[in-house]
Amino acid sequence: MAAAEAHLEVHAPTHRESFWTRYVFSQDHKVIGLQYLLTSLFMALVGGALAMVFRTQLAWPQAGILKADQYLAAVSMHGTIMVFFVLTPALLGGFANFLVPLKIGARDMAFPFVNMLSYWVFALSIVPLVASFFVPGGPLNAGWTAYPPLSALPQAAPGSGLGQDLWLVSIALFCVSSLLGSLNYITTILVMRTRGMSLMRMPLTVWGIFVAAVLALLSFPVLMAAGILLLFDRLAGTSFFVPAGLVVGGQVIQHTGGNPLLWQHLFWFLGHPEVYIVILPPMGIVSDVIANFARKPVFGYPAMVASMLAIGILSFLVWGHHMFVSGMHPLLGTGFALTTLLIGVPSAVKTFNWLATLWRGKLYYSTAMLFAVGFVSLFVAGGLTGIHLGNAPVDIPLHDTYYVVAHFHLVMGTAAVFGIFAGIYFWFPKMFGRLLDERLGRIHFWLSLLGVYGAFFPMYYLGLAGMHRRIYDYRAFPYLAHLQPLQVFITLSAFLIFLGGLVLAYNMLRSLAAGRPAGPNPWRGTTLEWSTESPPPHHNWRGDVPEVYRGPYEYSVPGAPQDYLPQWEPEPAGVRAGH
Amino acid sequence: MAVTLERPAPPKAPPPPAGGDRGGEGRPEVRPPLRLFVWLVVAAVAMFFLGLSSALLARAGSAGWIPAPRPGVLWPGTLALLVSSALLESGRRALARGERETGANRLRWGALLGAGFLAGQLSAWRWLASSGVGLASGPGAAYFYVLSGAHLLHVAGGLTWWLALLVRLRRPFGEVGVQLSGLAVYWHFLAALWVWLFVLLFTR
Numbered sequence: 001m002a003a004a005e006a007h008l009e010v011h012a013p014t015h016r017e018s019f020w021t022r023y024v025f026s027q028d029h030k031v032i033g034l035q036y037l038l039t040s041l042f043m044a045l046v047g048g049a050l051a052m053v054f055r056t057q058l059a060w061p062q063a064g065i066l067k068a069d070q071y072l073a074a075v076s077m078h079g080t081i082m083v084f085f086v087l088t089p090a091l092l093g094g095f096a097n098f099l100v101p102l103k104i105g106a107r108d109m110a111f112p113f114v115n116m117l118s119y120w121v122f123a124l125s126i127v128p129l130v131a132s133f134f135v136p137g138g139p140l141n142a143g144w145t146a147y148p149p150l151s152a153l154p155q156a157a158p159g160s161g162l163g164q165d166l167w168l169v170s171i172a173l174f175c176v177s178s179l180l181g182s183l184n185y186i187t188t189i190l191v192m193r194t195r196g197m198s199l200m201r202m203p204l205t206v207w208g209i210f211v212a213a214v215l216a217l218l219s220f221p222v223l224m225a226a227g228i229l230l231l232f233d234r235l236a237g238t239s240f241f242v243p244a245g246l247v248v249g250g251q252v253i254q255h256t257g258g259n260p261l262l263w264q265h266l267f268w269f270l271g272h273p274e275v276y277i278v279i280l281p282p283m284g285i286v287s288d289v290i291a292n293f294a295r296k297p298v299f300g301y302p303a304m305v306a307s308m309l310a311i312g313i314l315s316f317l318v319w320g321h322h323m324f325v326s327g328m329h330p331l332l333g334t335g336f337a338l339t340t341l342l343i344g345v346p347s348a349v350k351t352f353n354w355l356a357t358l359w360r361g362k363l364y365y366s367t368a369m370l371f372a373v374g375f376v377s378l379f380v381a382g383g384l385t386g387i388h389l390g391n392a393p394v395d396i397p398l399h400d401t402y403y404v405v406a407h408f409h410l411v412m413g414t415a416a417v418f419g420i421f422a423g424i425y426f427w428f429p430k431m432f433g434r435l436l437d438e439r440l441g442r443i444h445f446w447l448s449l450l451g452v453y454g455a456f457f458p459m460y461y462l463g464l465a466g467m468h469r470r471i472y473d474y475r476a477f478p479y480l481a482h483l484q485p486l487q488v489f490i491t492l493s494a495f496l497i498f499l500g501g502l503v504l505a506y507n508m509l510r511s512l513a514a515g516r517p518a519g520p521n522p523w524r525g526t527t528l529e530w531s532t533e534s535p536p537p538h539h540n541w542r543g544d545v546p547e548v549y550r551g552p553y554e555y556s557v558p559g560a561p562q563d564y565l566p567q568w569e570p571e572p573a574g575v576r577a578g579h
Numbered sequence: 580m581a582v583t584l585e586r587p588a589p590p591k592a593p594p595p596p597a598g599g600d601r602g603g604e605g606r607p608e609v610r611p612p613l614r615l616f617v618w619l620v621v622a623a624v625a626m627f628f629l630g631l632s633s634a635l636l637a638r639a640g641s642a643g644w645i646p647a648p649r650p651g652v653l654w655p656g657t658l659a660l661l662v663s664s665a666l667l668e669s670g671r672r673a674l675a676r677g678e679r680e681t682g683a684n685r686l687r688w689g690a691l692l693g694a695g696f697l698a699g700q701l702s703a704w705r706w707l708a709s710s711g712v713g714l715a716s717g718p719g720a721a722y723f724y725v726l727s728g729a730h731l732l733h734v735a736g737g738l739t740w741w742l743a744l745l746v747r748l749r750r751p752f753g754e755v756g757v758q759l760s761g762l763a764v765y766w767h768f769l770a771a772l773w774v775w776l777f778v779l780l781f782t783r
Contacts, residue, residue: 110612182619183623190615217619218622218623221626225630232725258638262638266633
């Protein structure tokens, strides 16, 4: 091991690679992280553009810019892209790859080749997904949850044909990519930490990524199993999910005895942990950002870690709350309602601790901080209605209405996106050596905040008014037709969000070329990534890997020569840090 | 085949903790993480088969379950897999003790029996197909083909790794030993998994 380290010391400064091994098939975790992040942001533009199109349809259905099956394809692909090809890879691919070795003091991931493979399988998984736009019948129509029998019978809907097959192949590849990534993150965090970096000295971003990686490792294989069974139903005539006696297009289908509920159980066994896979890393990012810009230690660090672990465990015990109306024994429903309400406790602990960290801090509202505080706001605005929906009797009338759409877009969708934005503004200088423009950043933030609240908060009302989530033209229902002005308002607000995204894209391109040089530690941060130059060299540190002497959030330390004590600096005389 | 193996180097004493009494765990910078990696793979594969098994259990508990006929070749195949697992373990330990020829021979026989299991599963499929039992013949047959097929792919992956290690037995034991211990974790898991699947598929 010492020999390996010496080898790196000798070779790191003179490391030479070709264009292909440096930027395309790179095994450097930082390059792979950026590949993941930029691919996810590109997919966000695709998924966002789809939302703009179907929101236009909803605001002005009389214009008929989409046909009914195109509308279903657009919402199905929007959900798929945003969950699997934006949020998950940006966080558990982009930030995880870029940050984990830098934050724990490792030269790279435990298995760099597997890491590269993970990205390229992910890139490959996008090919069938995008190809499904161009096949006869178009992409899947069955929603991002792909419930059978709609997803199992090729003749059920236009998008139930080849488009659905391609979706399944794409998701199976994505599962493989996600597993390869998770194996690497868990192994790296457990084994590769530098000297002094005990588990309870890890920044909360690393904790969030660690717990999310464990969830991904244990839940994606179940989705893969379900996907394989569904493929067999579609291609080999088996009846895992298709019941007997269905009539499609006037013809009785040949399948016998399958159970569509089985898919729902298997899907949501992944699906609910997936929600936490995309929210735990932002929880960590937001903790890091808030502590930095409040210049205070994170309030209750051990409770923050414990609540992440509790959320991780409980996330495997709540999947049934997605199925209260699907047919469930009342006792089982009560159990799922209880576990769902229970998961609110660690979530509330985290919210309380973020607020307590802000309390009487020396707040500086950089763009990263604005997005971090915005995350907390959205997490509360969306999370509280989770308590309503977790109760089976309340959920039953609200199931599949816009009330649910509002809930998950606020608590999980846009909150996670705000976490990603906070992370981009915070670590862009480390990634590229230049700061993002703060003025453009603030424009981006306010467009996003106003857009998100304008788009999603009124959806609670739409849901209570009875608007079902997959209605193509609600004018057919008199009790919904009068809601069109509200639909227009929502659509205009959604345009603001998309406009904000374009401002970010412009800001990134502009700052890459002409942003203010960042230096190694522009935010006066305490964690290890700020101890090296920006962007970090190959193998992260030119000299020895730094050792760690204290916890990650030693801000405003009494008696310290500056208002923070980095993890990598030995204790100055006469200073007593927190731990 | 001549085998030249060396005993593993004794573990080095851990370096002193950094940072005095606040230095955390004082761990070296890099440890061979392969075994941990394999355990994590096992956890993921276990969840994959847990998903499939729970689907089978739910389906078998409902009306209309038609069990698949049991191919007789599954019994000797199962025995071959279990013995191969035992040979891998005893061969690995013999090599670690420095008993090169004994260890290498056990590993070769173990791999052969693993290949025998693979051949047995394929012949079970042929037997079923020739009896007119296909994927769409009923739930029992569908689950048998899918579960045994998924298991077989994992066995094929493990066997490829095993064969690659047999070729590399000439190298110093330290390197091959780490890999063998990882392979053993994976292979024992696959053997136990097959016993579980066998019971699950044919006791409904």
